[in-house]
Amino acid sequence: LCPRYTARVIQGVTIGPSPRWMRQRLEAVGLRSINNIVDITNFVMMELGQPLHAFDFRFLEEGRIVVRRSTEGEPFVSLDEKERILKADTLMICDGRKPVAIAGIMGGLNSEVKEDTAMILLESAYFAPSSIRRSSRMLGMGTDAAFRFERGIDPEGVVRAADRAAQLMAELGGGRVLKGIIDQYPRTVPTAEDIRLRLARINDILGTEVPAEAAVGILKALGMAVREESDGTWRVTPPTYRVDVTREIDFIEEIARLWGYDRVPLTLPSAAAAPVHKAPKENAADRIREVLTGAGYTELVNYSFISPAAPDGLGLAADDPRRRLVRISNPLTEDQSVMRTTLIWGLLQTMARNIRSGAGDLKLFEIGRLFFAGVPGELPVERDTVACLLTGLRYDDQWHHPDVRVDFYDLKGVVEGLFRALKIADVRFDSADPEPFLHPGRACRILIGGQAAGILGEVHPDLLERLDVKGRTVVCELDLDALAAAARAVCAFRGVSRFPAVARDVAFLVPRELESEALLGHIRATGEELLEKVQIFDVYDGERIEPGFKSLGLRFSYRKADGTLTDDEVQQVHAALVARVVERTGARVRGES
Known part of the structure; x- marks a missing residue:
């Protein structure tokens, strides 16, 4: 670990400030001037590339130097006044009784040069790069000396550097270089040759x-x-x-x-320009980014590490799959000690930090990977996901916009836009089984082809209170694999009719808990050729509405591809659709007895 160790003794030095020319040169390379003796060791290190160290000789017990490995748990206080507990095999420079330096890294506080120092033992050595690199990383001590030793120095320049430093100490410190030099070099360090x-x-x-x-x-x-x-x-x-x-x-x-x-002549490498073929999931992610950024959302890239307290913060059930956390063996902090199982927690934390900084109107999204612990001994299960967060004002704070805050339907509209952009059909929003961290009655599951594909809803007020956030916040989380599987590259096209459409409005009286999707689903399931579209235009539950009921207004739009519809044709089809809704859902047409 120490192939070569040399030392010289300089007697009668006077500690004082360095001359101006030396201070200026050290400052030019980013080193702080300390005193003439320490500055000389730094100057020679920069001049010749050989790190040196000066010991106060009076603190070296028994007047000798011993190079040895540390013992497990051995304490040592370095020049930066920090006590370090050493692991075994750290190379140490010791006197007859105690360690006085961590070899090649930093000296000890117990042998530093002081104002009344008069005799110096100057160390110049070659240490094995691998040993210094290992100790430096283990102790977290990236010193200038360690930087050079771990990359390798000139083994034949050790004595030259010691002689140069001794010369300067004699000239600038008023010392006398004692005759002779200790040079322990039992085996030549191999260098490159031939x-x-x-x-x-x-x-x-x-x-x-x-x-x-x-x-x-x-x-x-x-x-x-x-x-x-x-x-x-x-x-x-x-x-x-x-x-x-x-x-x-x-x-x-x-x-x-x-x-x-x-x-050297300039040439371009010859390479065939092969077409790039992306996987369906990559194409879906690119399209999602286009739609969301076009809607004014900002993409985030959060850490994949979260706090183990996240599932409790979201109020997840004990058997929820998102509690199957993958623990990190060497976490940076306890708050980043597990892999994430949801993107929503990271979005909420980002929102809270931004609101504390005064940015309260946020449109955020993230596309990232989730990690779920699997069977012991096997790799985690990974799943790609996209999540969005919306909070604050719906419009910019301008005089011509009212002070309206975002709600559930703002983000629902964006999600529906995503499905249209990906050409995904058979999408349903189901309010059953709400998430514990979402507001009951203002949240839903998202189903594609009857299979779960995500969640959408307003964040529960209790969770917002714990995050010290006021106002409404809406989030969604979608399974990117499910979106990519359902996305279509092409869509069916139907020519635009030259003939006018005919609209009919109907207000149905339905139980308050009945979802509008139930009515719309029964209507669409008929496959009626003349029905171009049906949509909700009004929801009312005020005066003149029976308790426990609401009025749901639907607008039916009819159009014929090859001619103008007559009133009889419209009335026949429309009456059949209204009757189907009444029969299948128990709804009543408002205004009829």
Whole structure:
């Protein structure tokens, strides 16, 4: 872990400020001036690439240095005054009794240079890059020294850097460099040598015609030893301080850099332009983005991690599948320790943060993946989903718009627009089995072909109160896989008739709990050819309406493709449809006894 360790002793130093020229150079590279001795170690590190460390010799017990591994749970207080509990095998620099530095990373508070320091032990060493990298990551200490050690330094430049720092300490600190140097270097650190380099390979890679003399001249100018092996082939040994040059391609890069990138010809890669074929789900997601952004919604990309308290916050039942949380083994925080099983929680949290920041009129959507824990030992079940959130004012706060807040039907209209854009038919909104976090009576399930495909509704007031949000909020969550499966690439076309339509309005008296879809479904199920469309134009439950009932106004539109409808034809078809509604639903035509 420490192939080479050197040390020198400088006696009689005086601690003080560094000269102006050194302070300016250190500040120019982003380093803060501390004192002349510490500044010299930083200056030489920047000058020669060799990290150094200065110990106050009087704090080194028994006057010796020991390089060893730490023990499990060993405490150590570093120069930043933080106590760290070390794991086993962290390389430490110690005196005769205690650790005084984390090797290659940071010194200890118990041996730092102080204002009255007079004798310095200067450390210059080579540490194994893998050891420093592991310890630096484990301790979260990304120091300038660790940055260099973990990438590799010049093993043959250790003594040169120590001598240079000792010289500066004598000149700027008034010290006297003691004779001799400790240099423990039992086994030479292997460095790159005799790497094969081919001229043909240089020109193949660069697309140039670099002359052999120019290539050799560039390498020698960089301090590399070049030995000709055969015509157009050399064996090259880089200097030991070029730890980044270990392969033939590294030499080619150096040649290109000094030969001149402007002399490398510009060429375009030849590649066939193959058509892009997207999966149906990708096409559906793209179309959804177009529709929602066109409707004024902003797309979010939330973290896939949520708080384990989210299911409780939404009031989900104990057996709800969305409680099958996938736990993260190394979470960033406890609030992001499980994978999400719904997009709605993330949208609600985003809404709350925006409202606290003063942005209360929001139209948000997100397309993302949900994760559900499966059978132990197997991968989680994943499902792609799209979710929307709407809150605040329906229109911009302008003089010509009334102060109207959004409601259930605003988002329902957007969802219906999505289905039209994807050409999805047989969609039904069913108010049965509302979600616990949605407002009863203002929420529904969304069914496609009779199969569950999503939810839509106003957020329950209790949940909004816990989020400290006032006003109405509407959300929806749709299964993207179900949407993609039901989407159609083409739709049937029927020519526009040249003949006029005939409209008939009927007001039905129905129980308050009866859904309008029940009436519309029975009408559409007849498949009546003359019926062009039927829609709700009025809902009323005020005066002159029996308690427990409501008036539902339907507008029937009839049209014939090849001629003008007569009153008798319209009346015959219309009477049959009204009778069917009355028979199948128990509704009464308002105004009739």
